[in-house]
Amino acid sequence: MTLYRDEGIVLRTQKLGEADRIVTVLTRRTGRIRAAAKGVRKTKSRFGARLEPFTHVDLQLYERRSLDLITQAETLRPYGQQLVADYPRYTAGTAMLETAEKLTAEEREPALRQFLLLVGGLRTLAEGAHDPRLVLDAFLLRSLSVAGWAPAIDECCRCGTRGQLRGFAIPAGGAVCARCRQPGAATPAPPTFALMLALLRGDWELADGSEPRHRVECSGLVAAYLQWHLEHGIRSLRHVARESYPDGRGGDAGGAEADDTTDHRERV
16 A cells, blocks of 8 residues: 555545545645545544544545545644634535535546635635635636636627627626627626626625625526536535625525636635
8 A cells, every 4th residue: 555645625524334434635736535534433533523624634645446544634724613603604615615526526636726726715714804605706716717617707708809798698608798699698787797807816805895786696607607517506505695685685696696597825
């Protein structure tokens, strides 16, 4: 058996036998891995608490034919401590973990940029400086970009025209002008396009000053666009805290509105 070390973010865990767990981790160098952690469900486990979702850990593992075996785990940053006490941040973080797992479909395929995005996103959520929904949408947009599916936002995805954008066509690849818009395309407000672009570029001054209705519309479009490319839903998105329009209508982060229409310290 080959011994190796890597750092990563714990994405999820599942029970294995009476006292063990299977831990899914997105690592810096190896990519997404699934490893067995022996005895971590026992009350006297030396590192069971270090292998919970949201935890940034340094691991030592044995490579095996099926599941690798975790032999050591050291906590680098326990993001879960800040997130589990706040429902909006917790649900946004859960959606990030699920998305990161879905976007790294191949096990042991290096995904450094996705790892850095996830670390930065969780850190930003934990600090609480921005609305959790905005942080989540920024993470989703940038993750799509890393995966090669960045939506067109400031130009028509069909003809390349800038300005006069009149719709958002998910199958076509994003924003469309009036001439290219087809029936069934969503019709977001211009400030919604501006918000999406700000989140993709990291313009937090503009994003933090956006109106609630544009945030809701943005969340619906981003979620629908993500799930269309993944070809299945992100279950945790349905639990992301909702925000209401000024007139009292609710917005769904899971995409209901759309249906109607670097460095290790990198931050989202």
